[in-house]
Amino acid sequence: MKYDAYSTEDFLKDEFFVKSVLNPNYETDHFWKSWTDNHPNKMEEFTRAQQLVRSLEYETMEKPVQEDYVRVFENVLKYNKKLPQQNNKHFFGRDWSSWKGMSKIAASVAMLLLAGWLWYGNGLNNLLPSEFENSTLVTKVSPYGQKTTVKLPDGTMVVLNSGSTLKYKKEFDDSFRKVELTGEAIFDVVKDPARPFTVHSGTLSTTVLGTFFNVRAYNDESQIRVSLAKGKVVVNNTGQTNQLNNYYLEPGQEVTYHKVKKTIEKRKFDIDQVFAWNKGIIVFESVRMKTVLKELERWYGVSFKVTGESQEWNYTGKFEKQSLENVLRNLSFSQRFEFTIENKEVEIKF
Incomplete structure (x- = not known):
């Protein structure tokens, strides 16, 4: 994975890393926790980059002016003073006290500020890119009267019920595996702790590591249902605001989202009944x-x-x-x- 050889400077230049720090969610938190657990030797660089990004205070950013770039450079200098003296000599494998080292860091952080300005123009609520933006999409359609089996790039098997559509990238990212479902499908997800698997279905997003579950989300029905047979999933309801919107399911549990009332409920279900269509x-x-x-x-x-x-x-x-x-x-x-x-x-x- 590309992050394995990253230095602090590399993290600062990485768009996904910056967006993860500024606008974290379940998927990004899980990804970075898993990565740092597997790369304890990179924790120092990772933590330094996090602190530098947060020092820019993107959440309240307005259009940057010359003073902003000065403030960025001052933040870098202040951060340097906070570092233990024994670490000062080997930051990035260079002499941190040298002007050359400081200028490189300042330049990287200034680039982040400029990137933040561009993101701000698109709205702070949209810091994370669309799941399928600027990517090659594969669309699988299961017409009425047919069931369709699809093998995804990671080996995950999906059985589409009739009248269903599945969209996904031709090749999954290093960070996540994301698909979009309209209709009904059973997912048998290949385990990959470093890359959570997410199914977007209407206002619900279901994220798993490796499991077997059913999603029913037809456009002409008043409900969306996510039913878990084995493993564990977390269902996120993006249609709710100012409420707890993560629902953790155990095998035999499901969540049902009511589109008209915009309410969601968690309950037990009959596994044989929900998965019967596949038989x-x-x-x-x-x-x-x-x-x-x-x-x-x-x-x-x-x-x-x-x-x-x-x-x-x-x-x-x-x-x-x-x-x-x-x-x-x-x-x-x-x-x-x-x-x-x-x-x-x-x-x-x-």
């Missing part, structure tokens, strides 16, 4: 006709036309590897309707 099993539990037909549209790749008057009903049932005709025949017995199937169109008559 060719459709499960309905007290759901309305509209929900049943929408699920059948995705599952079999058909469209429905409903005629006649029907009373609203809630249906509970399970179908294992059944044809659409068999499913509709069973439904028609209990809900009393007739149906015809012609190519990819189904008409239901009450």
Whole structure:
């Protein structure tokens, strides 16, 4: 990894490092903790770079003027005075007391200030870049009536349910593994403690190290669900403000985000039911006709036309590897309707 040979000066010039210090989150905190644990010999350089970046006070930065560059250089000098005398001779492997050494550090920090000015123009709330900005994206689509298995660059296996889309970089970064999901998918994530794996689905972000879980986030549904079968995950709700927005899940737990109410709840769930679709099993539990037909549209790749008057009903049932005709025949017995199937169109008559 490129950070293994970094000096303090290298850290100061690294955009990802600077943004991690100024705008930390779960992913960046985990990454740097893991890296420093594995590189204790680099802790001194790492800590010095952190302190120098924080001394610039980016959070309240306004457009820099000449006095700002003077202040940066003064910060470097003040920081030098705070260093133990025995360390002064070997900072960066150079003579720290020399003007050449100081000027290099000052120049690096001044570059950070200038970078901060540019970031400020885009808003301080957007210090971290978009997950897929300026990158080569791969888009996998699982059309209605199909299930699609995708192998990601790190070996992680993803099974996309019908009507689902997955986006990811052609090659993952050294720091993170991030994907974007619309629809439903099961993730079997390869363990990589140095690179957390994050699934972005609507306002929820699910971060794991190595685990097996299901995410359901269709655009036309009122809920987003993250259900954990094994391992551990943390779900972050970016749609909440001024609230605790990290939800840690154990196996058998899930979080459900309600889009309209903008609320989230954590609870236990039936693993067999949630993961049934990957085994060719459709499960309905007290759901309305509209929900049943929408699920059948995705599952079999058909469209429905409903005629006649029907009373609203809630249906509970399970179908294992059944044809659409068999499913509709069973439904028609209990809900009393007739149906015809012609190519990819189904008409239901009450």
